[in-house]
Amino acid sequence: MSGNKKIKVLIAKPGLDGHDVGGKVVARALVEAGFEVIYTGLRKSPEEIALAARDNDVDVIGLSILSGSHIPLCSALKSQLEKYQLTNKVWVIGGNIPKEDHASLLELGIEGVFNTGAKLDEIVAFIREKTGE
Amino acid sequence: MNKQVKVDVRWNESGIEIKPLYTADDVAASRIDEPGISDGVGLPGEYPFTRGIHDLMYRKRPWTMRQYTGFGNAEDTNARFKYLIETGNTGLNVAFDLPTQCGLDSDDPMAAGEVGRVGMAIDTLKDMEIAFDGIDIENVTVSLTINGSAAIMIAMYLAVAEKRGFDLKNLRGTCQNDILKEYVGRGTWIYPVDASVRLVADTMEYCAREAPLYSPVSVCGYHIRESGATPVEEMAYGFCIARAYFDEVLKRGLDIDEFAYRMSFNFNIFGQLFEQICKFRAGRRLWAKIVRHEYSAKNPKSMWLRMIAGGGGSGLTIEQPENNIVRGAYYALISALSGAQTVALCCYDEAYTIPSEKAQRISTRTMQILIEEMGLTDTVDPLAGSHYVETLTNQMEAEMVRVMEEVDAEGGILKLISEGKIQARVSKRAHEHQKRLEDGSFRKVGVNCFETGQEDHAVEMHPYKREDADKQVARLQAVKTERDNDAVTAALASLRQAAEGSDNMMPAIMGAVKAYASVGEINAVLTDVFGKYNEPVMF
Numbered sequence: 001m002s003g004n005k006k007i008k009v010l011i012a013k014p015g016l017d018g019h020d021v022g023g024k025v026v027a028r029a030l031v032e033a034g035f036e037v038i039y040t041g042l043r044k045s046p047e048e049i050a051l052a053a054r055d056n057d058v059d060v061i062g063l064s065i066l067s068g069s070h071i072p073l074c075s076a077l078k079s080q081l082e083k084y085q086l087t088n089k090v091w092v093i094g095g096n097i098p099k100e101d102h103a104s105l106l107e108l109g110i111e112g113v114f115n116t117g118a119k120l121d122e123i124v125a126f127i128r129e130k131t132g133e
Numbered sequence: 134m135n136k137q138v139k140v141d142v143r144w145n146e147s148g149i150e151i152k153p154l155y156t157a158d159d160v161a162a163s164r165i166d167e168p169g170i171s172d173g174v175g176l177p178g179e180y181p182f183t184r185g186i187h188d189l190m191y192r193k194r195p196w197t198m199r200q201y202t203g204f205g206n207a208e209d210t211n212a213r214f215k216y217l218i219e220t221g222n223t224g225l226n227v228a229f230d231l232p233t234q235c236g237l238d239s240d241d242p243m244a245a246g247e248v249g250r251v252g253m254a255i256d257t258l259k260d261m262e263i264a265f266d267g268i269d270i271e272n273v274t275v276s277l278t279i280n281g282s283a284a285i286m287i288a289m290y291l292a293v294a295e296k297r298g299f300d301l302k303n304l305r306g307t308c309q310n311d312i313l314k315e316y317v318g319r320g321t322w323i324y325p326v327d328a329s330v331r332l333v334a335d336t337m338e339y340c341a342r343e344a345p346l347y348s349p350v351s352v353c354g355y356h357i358r359e360s361g362a363t364p365v366e367e368m369a370y371g372f373c374i375a376r377a378y379f380d381e382v383l384k385r386g387l388d389i390d391e392f393a394y395r396m397s398f399n400f401n402i403f404g405q406l407f408e409q410i411c412k413f414r415a416g417r418r419l420w421a422k423i424v425r426h427e428y429s430a431k432n433p434k435s436m437w438l439r440m441i442a443g444g445g446g447s448g449l450t451i452e453q454p455e456n457n458i459v460r461g462a463y464y465a466l467i468s469a470l471s472g473a474q475t476v477a478l479c480c481y482d483e484a485y486t487i488p489s490e491k492a493q494r495i496s497t498r499t500m501q502i503l504i505e506e507m508g509l510t511d512t513v514d515p516l517a518g519s520h521y522v523e524t525l526t527n528q529m530e531a532e533m534v535r536v537m538e539e540v541d542a543e544g545g546i547l548k549l550i551s552e553g554k555i556q557a558r559v560s561k562r563a564h565e566h567q568k569r570l571e572d573g574s575f576r577k578v579g580v581n582c583f584e585t586g587q588e589d590h591a592v593e594m595h596p597y598k599r600e601d602a603d604k605q606v607a608r609l610q611a612v613k614t615e616r617d618n619d620a621v622t623a624a625l626a627s628l629r630q631a632a633e634g635s636d637n638m639m640p641a642i643m644g645a646v647k648a649y650a651s652v653g654e655i656n657a658v659l660t661d662v663f664g665k666y667n668e669p670v671m672f
Contacts, residue, residue, distance in 0.1 A: 011672075016231035016247050021360050022565050024672035028564040041670035042320045043235070045243065058139020067231060068597065098485065098594055113273030116484060117580070119452045119571050 004078045005034040008058040012049045013042045014065060014073045022116070023064035023096060029120040035127070045075065050080035059131050061086075065095040071104060072116075075127060078108050090130045096117065139288040145408040147365035149528050155520035163527035167422065174418075174523065177472075177513045179433075181421040183414050183465040183526065185472040186437040191510035195469065197475040197498050199276060199441065203228030203253035205601040206608075207263035214268055216490055220497050224269070226441075226477050227278045228252030229286070234321040236282040236656030237604045248602035251487070252278075256609040257649045259419065261289040262296070271299060276307040276351070276441070276475075283310035284332050284429040285655050287340075287349060288642045307397050307441075308337060313374040314353045316550050316666070317559060318360030321534050323656065326551045328663035334381035339390040341382075350378060351397040351441065352649040357555075358401040359447050361563030364408055365529060367401060368416040368538035370555060372423060373546035379428060385637075389428045393435035400440055400462040402471075403448025408529070411522060413442065413471035413531035414514075435535035442473035451485050453579035454592055457481035458495055465499050469509040470516055476500055480636045487595035553669030560672055602638035609651060616649040625658050 007117060011027045012021055022043060027037045038056045040049060040098050061081075065073060071095065081087050092112035102113050112126050127133075143151045152159075164173045167181060175181055178188030180366030187193065200217055201322075202225070203210045229252040233246035238256050239248045248254050255261055281288045285307050294304050303586050315322045322329065336349040350566040354362075362370065375396060382392055400416070402409055421436040430436055445464040449457040458481045468476040478496040480488035488496075503509045516522045540546050549555045569575035576582055580669070628641040638659075645655050 016237075016243065016321075018234050018315070018318075020320055021318070021560070024560040024568050027672040028560070029567075035546075037672070039670055039672045041668045043243075067247065067248050068623070069246040084556045098194070100594075116452070118568060122569065 007032065007060065007127070007133050008036045008038065008056060008126065009060040010038050010040065010049070010053050010058040012040040012044055012057060012064045013051055014046060014051065014063055014077065015067060015069050016043055017065055017069070018042055019066040020064070022066070023062075026064070026094060026120065027122060029038055029124060030127070033128075036089065046077040046080045049077060050084045050086055053081075053086050053129040055069035056085050060087065060090040060092065060127055063091075063093045063094055065093065065094075067095065069111065070095065070097055071101060074105060074108050074110065080097070081109075090127065092123075092127070094123070145364075145525075146404055147363045147408060147412075147529065147532055149408075149532065151525075151526070152304055155524050157520060157525040160520055160527070160566075163524045165530060173247050173527070174517065177403075180309075180416075180425065181418040182437065183418040184517055186439060186474075187367055190472060190499035190513040191469070191504075192513065195460060196473055197224040197254060197274065197477050198497055199226040199477050200223030200493050200496055201226040201278065201444075201479075202488070202493065203230075203475050204251070205249040205282050205603045207260040209249075209601065211264050211266055213267070213452045214264070215235070215489075217493060217497070218268070218273060220494050221501055222273075222497055224274045224276060224475060226280055227264075229277075229279050230254045230663065231321070233286075233652060234279055234281055236285070236323050236652055236660070238653030239602065240650050240669070241318050241653055250597060252540050254602070254605045255286070255289070256605065256651045257612045258289050258646050259608065259612050259649065260605075261286075261293050265293055270294060270306070274305045274307070276309070278309045279323040280309055280312050280315045280319070281329075282652055282656060283308050283312070284336050284639065284642055285646065285652055287336055287347075288639065288646045291344060291347075292642075292643065292647050293540055301344040301347075303591050305346050307351050308336070309353060309399065311353045311374065311399075312378060312552055313546065314371070317370070317555050318356040322666045324659060324663040325666050326547060328659075329666070330377065330547070332659075333378055334385065335637045337378065337382045337392050337395075338385050338387060340395065340635055341387060345395070348395045348397040351399045353379070355400040355401045357445060357559060359444075361561075361566060363562065364401075364404055364412045365532040366536055366559075366562075368412060368419075369533045369540070371398060371400070372416075372533070373537055373540050376423070376427075385494070389424070389430045390432040390435050393424055393430055394432060394437065395427065396439070398438055398440040401444055401447070402441050402442050402467045403445035403460075406463065406467055407521065407525060409467045410470050410516060410666075411525040411529045413440070413473070413656040414522070414526040415533060417472070418526075419530050419533055420654065421653055427478075437630060439474050440479060441475040442468040442471055443475070444479050446479045446483060446564045448578055449479055449481070450577065451484040453585065454484065454581050455625075457484070458499075461496060462499050462502075465503055466509070469503050473515060479503045482592045489593055489595065505592065525541060526646050538639050550670075551647055553671050556669070557671055562583045563661055567577065612649050613651070620648040621645070621650045621654070624650055625654060628655065629658050629662060630657055666672050
């Protein structure tokens with residue numbers, strides 16, 4: 001990707017988890033790093049997230065989940081991304097994600113898993129690399 | 134002190150400069166005068182309660198140990214409750230799953246994958262009956278950590294007590310029920326701000342009349358702090374929120390002394406030791422002054438800052454998790470030196486999972502060691518009179534007053550929360566903190582200093598059992614078949630009538646839960662009348 005167009009990132013909170021500190025901190029960090037960020041707010045269904053990604057024509061979908069429901073929520077989102085032909089988006093996730101679940105998430109098509117404790121610079125660098133910025 | 138040595142400048146997290154030495158001059162210069170209190174501090178058990186709300190404090194009775202727990206369904210949670218009581222817990226602190234917290238039944242499509250995940254699933258009174266089966270709720274006080282659907286959970290809890298023959302006039306216990314802080318952090322809001330505050334006031338008014346020893350609200354600076362606020366802001370915003378509930382109840386014609394004495398608070402304990410202790414001493418004194426001067430309360434109990442000081446989740450780290458056991462011990466020490474009525478400690482594995490029995494036991498033992506071995510219950514407010522502690526207490530109070538005045542000048546806490554302004558302020562602080570953590574200017578052991586390179590440790594994960602969720606849905610369906618559905622329809626119609634008018638909704642909610650209406654059914658009526666909260670989406 002090149003030119004003046006900013007890379008667009010959707011930060012989404014799927015399911016019922018209300019812990020939004022991490023998602024918002026990452027959103028602020030991405031804006032500081034020069035990305036355009038759209039934040040969904042809390043309690044979005046997988047379909048609402050897919051539609052937000054489509055309607056805003058984002059390059060990256062970032063999920064924040066701290067409730068432990070990441071596998072069912074990501075499986076449901078995968079179906080929605082397929083339904084709306086959005087599987088080409090870079091898909092990353094952050095939150096309380098146990099190591100043993102990383103492989104299953106990567107299998108679903110998630111490219112980056114950022115556990116609690118991940119550094120903002122790491123996340124920014126990863127998204128830059130994946131979007132070829 | 135050697136004048137040749139240049140000393141670095143340090144601030145605490147609240148932005149107050151910390152000097153290398155304090156003397157009586159600092160205490161005098163920072164003193165906040167209060168009529169009738171010669172030193173501005175007073176004695177324990179006496180206004181303005183700087184040194185504690187009781188005269189003998191822990192010498193008479195140690196703090197209540199109340200670990201936070203709940204997972205799966207009511208049977209699983211009941212078993213863990215009994216384990217905690219066996220290990221010496223003197224109270225219970227109940228965790229509910231997210232569907233329950235958001236007012237959804239376990240068979241709701243939005244509940245998929247979330248049933249019983251972060252707490253216990255409750256759909257109907259049946260579940261609440263099972264959860265407390267065999268537990269002596271007269272002597273083990275129960276705290277319900279729930280907000281959006283708190284009115285329903287209070288009603289269920291009171292209904293269980295009634296069914297078991299307890300006189301509600303003697304029933305003690307607490308519900309979190311602080312919806313305003315949910316908009317700032319934690320996020321389990323359901324209805325718009327006005328309707329939510331009305332519901333909170335309904336529970337306060339109802340309990341004042343029917344269950345006068347029950348605490349229907351525990352205002353949580355705790356989660357505002359977890360979301361990024363400084364310790365001073367935690368207290369100041371918490372007090373602004375408590376005032377908002379008071380103001381709403383006063384509109385109903387109650388006298389301040391009829392309900393203020395049951396107000397409870399929940400504050401956080403992570404951070405620097407002296408800043409935390411002085412935060413609590415200052416907060417206790419400021420709250421007493423507010424209730425006495427602004428609200429003209431006469432009963433000293435109305436002025437008490439009764440609190441659970443606990444948690445410390447944001448202070449714990451996923452790196453080198455065993456270090457969290459040590460942090461937990463210091464946090465418990467902070468609580469003990471601060472005069473908390475109740476203490477709950479986050480467990481060392483809590484950054485990973487629902488705590489194991491072993492981790493819960495270590496947290497309980499941590500508190501028991503302080504009580505039994507360390508002499509922490511012998512003397513009231515042992516740090517009083519320290520030049521540093523008294524100066525910092527004064528300075529923290531002055532800062533809390535300043536932040537509260539700022540909120541009032543900008544239109545008040547209801548307006549600022551409705552517009553998302555407190556949320557934005559707190560989230561900005563969280564981002565600043567993260568940057569300081571990453572550039573190393575805020576030191577965190579195992580995170581940005583003293584790393585071992587192998588920070589991930591094997592923590593035993595709490596298993597999520599899909600069968601529990603299926604069992605929960607089956608029980609909900611069975612209850613719906615067995616109950617008198619005409620009675621449910623009639624109870625829900627009464628609730629709708631109360632909600633559409635201006636009557637207190639609690640009697641109708643009590644009627645609905647006793648007819649075994651589900652959380653989702655009750656919430657559907659209220660959402661239909663009030664609508665849903667429209668979150669100001671910003672970061």
